[in-house]
Amino acid sequence: MEPLLFPGNPSFWYETLRSFGHIAYGGADFGEVVTTCERIIPGDYDSWHDAWLATADSVAGKGRAALEGGHRVSARDAFLRASNYYRSAEFFLHGDPADPRIRHAYDASVACFREAAALFTPAVEPVEIPYEGTVLPGYLYRADDSGTARPTVVMFNGFDGTVEEMHFFGAAAAAERGHTVLAFDGPGQPGTRHRQGLGFRPDWEKVVGPVIDHAVTRPEVDPSRVALLGASMGGLLAPRAAAFDDRVAALVCLDGVYDLGDIATAGIPLPRAEAERRLRADHDPELDAMLAEAMAGSPMLRWAVEHGMFALNVTTPRAFGAAYLDYHLRDGVAEKISCPTLVCAGADDGFFRGQPEQLYEHLTCPRTLLGFTAGQGADAHCQSGAQRLAFARVYDWLDDALTRRAPALRAAP
Template sequence: MRRLLFPGDAEFRDEALRSFGHIAYGGADFGEVVSTSQRIVEGDYDSWHDEWLATADRVSGEAARDLAAGHPVSARDGFLRASNYYRSAEFFLHGDPRDPRHDHAYDRSVECFQAAAALFTPRVEPVRIPYEGTTLPGYLYRADTSGTPRPTVVMHNGFDGTAEEMHFFGALAGVERGYTVLVFDGPGQPGPRHREGLVFRPDWENVVGPVLDFALKLPEVDGQRIALLGNSMGGLLAPRAAAFEHRLAAVVALDGVYDLGPAVTRSIPGERTEVERRLRAEADPQLDALLDHMMATDPVMRWAVNHGMYVMGAPTPRAFGAAYLAYHLRDGIAARIECPALVCEAAGDLFFAGQARQLYDELTCPKTLLEFTADEGADAHCQAGAQKLALARIYNWLDDTLRHREGASAPA
């Protein structure tokens, strides 16, 4: 697939693989991903949006007709795929926050997901989690309707993914194994960013804390067995929260990230301390010009900076780079984690190669490193394309880890 789709654009190729991966839990169909990708002009953000939107509109329209005709399972499955395709449609549009297309596609993604959520048994319940004078959007997944306290996974996405997408990245897999699952979007992530303009913050424990307050009031949650899972950049944010939030029984970094700074500084000539000084400087026209050139010639950098300015609330590429420097687990932060930690590592990670191992080495808590390889077809960032394999191993670890909590037994 890597040679057949978008051979000259690693970012488009990885995003296509992301949708292929979601086939495992109902987020895509192979033929729909292939046919849509083949219509897209490589490197053209407008083409990417237009073709994914066309597919999403077609699939959601058929799902709506299925629902009206009394075919709820067909409707549920169609709405799930359409939700993911709408998410993909808006993915590359954040270079211009005023562009109405990304709000439209995002709104449709949420609408389709919630239409599907209502058709599950038990239904997936949209929730609003109190947070600093407002609320964070999320979803509560129950294994059944008994209200029995169960081991629980609280999970969130990363730099660019949605709460809705976590259905495919671990929520449904947890429910299948008897877990209660609570998914949320934090500040900087799509719901709070689109709806209220909330941008990322590095002290993620102050986001997770209110989410745990909410979770602990739910009858389905066993307060002694709550794990936190963070996906992608969440593989840094979740360990950061676990370093300061000690109500957690386990933390999963999918994949592990230790320091966001090198994603910016390694491409700029000079020692890291000097590069950081220049990023934070009041003015540096030469560095501004270099960053503009890098964005023009590197499709991964182009997308990352455009999206990063949007989610960090940064007015310039250099300001985004400076903001990114605050996201790390250095200076003894990783060593503060007390609960068992699972760090996942993808051999071919496009964004954070080697960082999972750095995080693992810094941990002093009970820890496990879970490596995924090319031979397994699981070497991509967050194991895109191998989600059944990855989530089986992750939940096996959670089963074994939470089983050893005092007075606890493994989920049914």
Template structure:
């Protein structure tokens, strides 16, 4: 989709499109996104933060006033939008992990989401999921208060998104269709990273396992019909978990990713083996200089390398690249998935072009590929801007897949 704003900064445009996309489930209003984005200086992270924070504060204040006056629907809607806007405000600040601005905006995003969650019927319940001596933050979305056993989708975000954002990226779409939803943040994602310092780990099955244990103990969860959905980088993490966690009835990769290492080895001179050797080397001043040049010259690389250091706990761009090499479904991992798998593919994926098809081709389980195009307005990474369309197709597939499993049982 052509950049409508920020013509020279693909990353700023994608993050704007992301908010436009969240309009469909109440995460933004068109005029608020337009008025905010037109005030931002292109490429200026401080300007991005300041303008989105200003919008967030204004919307949150109006939501609080509505709540005080008993206008509960207006308050709920305002808190939802404010939560998403605060998420956007802190998005580009992770190059300095000690910057208090991104901690403030993140905490305000969570606070606003909690305020909105309490105003739903049934209430969206914040949960803490036991995990290796601590807990992971999440939310349980119930269709109703009957405690009836229902198909359930466990879902998580990816490289840079929050568990709160999953409301817009699939949780409410599932509730509308009769699914209970358990959404969570894992290590490397905002809640565990901000408050426990937990960085990403490649063996995601050891994250999903405890979450699945938690879900299966809930009376409203039909243990035979539990699916896992991963968004963005989650399109690699969720299939990775499904390869080793065979209690799942289905897995959805939104969008599919086969090998994160390709994203870094493709920017290093030489073949794959040489690129990996250089990334893992104790010292490579030439490559370090090349990566610093990329950060200065390319808006997407500037954000990705700085954010990547933050979420992987890496001290340099090259160390982040070396860590990324461990995130893949090669060497027979994808082939270990046995449950039905849905792989989504965006025609103009900004980050993982071609990887969805590569994942799909490597699968030996029952599999489906969903292709999204520019003609549909759905060609961007994770179908940002076409979420009603994408989620309709995803849940239709889940309906068919889990109904077949239920009928067979």
């Protein structure tokens, strides 16, 4: 899809498209997004923050006024949009983790989402999942108040998204189809990174295991029909977990990722083995300078490295690249997955192009590669901008998989 706004700045355009996509499940309104973007100076992170914060404050204020007036649906809708706008406001600020604007906007995003969550019927329940001496924040969605055990989707976001954003990236769509949903933030994701200082870890089965342990204690969860869905970088973390946990009855990779080492070494003009060696070296000022120059010349790379340093809890661009090398499904990991697996692939994914196909080729389980195209308006990363289309296809597949009717095929776009 050609940029409608911010031509020449793929980072700003994709984040705008992300909010356009969230319109489908109540996370934005078209006019609010457009008028906000009109106030932004392209490429200026401070301008981006200020414009989105102003919109978020305005919409949150409307939500509070509606709630005080007894207008619960209007309040819920406003709080949902404000939550997403606050999330967007702090998105590009992680180059300075001490910037107080980050926590202000993040905390406001969570607060607004929880205001909205309480106004759904049934209410979306905030949960705390025990994990290695602390807790993972999350939300439980019920299809109704009967307490009936139902097919369940355990889901999480990726490199930069929040558990609150998963409402728009799969939770609402699953709940309206009658599934129970347990969404959570793992280590390195915003809920734990901001509040407990936890960075990402590659052995994600150690994260998902405690989450499924918690899920199967809930009466709304059918333990024999627990699916796992990971969005963005979650498209690598979810299959990693499924490879080592046979309680996962079906797996959705939105989109699929096989080896982040490919991403870490792609811009280094050296054979991969040499690039890896130099990324892991104790001291390499020449490579440090090369990375700094590349970041200065690419807004997308600058954001990815700055956020990656924040999310993985490292202090230099080279240390981020070195840490990223550990995130992969090589060495037979993908081949360990036994449950039916859906691998989604956007034809113009600006982050992980080619990765879904790599993952698909290494799977030995019942597998489906589901392509999305520009003609569908769904070719972007995680099908942003086409959520209704994408989740219709994803959950139709999942419904079949959880009744053991999933075909093993390469799906036409």
